Amino acid sequence: MEQQRRTASGPGRVLVAVYAIFALAATSRAGVQISTKFHEAPLAYLLSAFAAVVYIVATIALARRGDGWWRVALVACSIELLGVLTIGTLSLVDAAAFRHPTVWSVYGEGYLFIPLALPVIGLYWLRRTAPVKVTA
């Protein structure tokens, strides 16, 4: 049986590194927001925390080997893409409700739009490293 391509090998190591930095950035930001001024904008700060969890899960799943972790990474990157598109759009449509920034506001404008590019690259990489399907 052929070993699947590991998601954390080769270019995947760079991807994991970028994910880890976003996990750190999003977690720190959410931690500060929730611990110091949660009452100001509970929804925005809960979204920040949610984004942080997604980045942490994606980082760990991409860094691990095995079909199970590959699937976890697929789910995390998909939620991440959905999240950045949804929050990005909502923050443009209803700017008043999103005055308090999250990583995903305006499609990650505050982070050079990397939050928008990252899940796309992540999903592409997961396709490249997909577990080998047994075909009849």
Next chain:
Amino acid sequence: MIFGFAVTVAVAATLVALWSFVQSARNRLPDNPLLIGIAVVEVLLVVQLVIGIVLLAGGDRPGSMATYLAYLIGSLVVLPVGAAWALAERSRSSTAVLGIACIAIPVMVLRLNEVWSGATA
């Protein structure tokens, strides 16, 4: 913060990042000169931590204490973790990992200074 020192840290980290990306493009593995460059940046970050603590002890306050401490301490962990990740599998990609870790430093240092100058988030 001492702005001049922050610029020094940011420029040093950016140079090491560029060096990493050039080396990766040349298909090089992480080598000792590059790792020494990373170590120099890390030492500068430790000095920055000391300066940050001394300024706090002197009675000055940043725009947001929590954010300030998060950047001050967070900036210290990026390079060691990045280097460990890079060296666990040595390839041209791990050289690029060092570059990614380094390029995060100027962003954090500049944000740190904004927070010190009164920014709250």
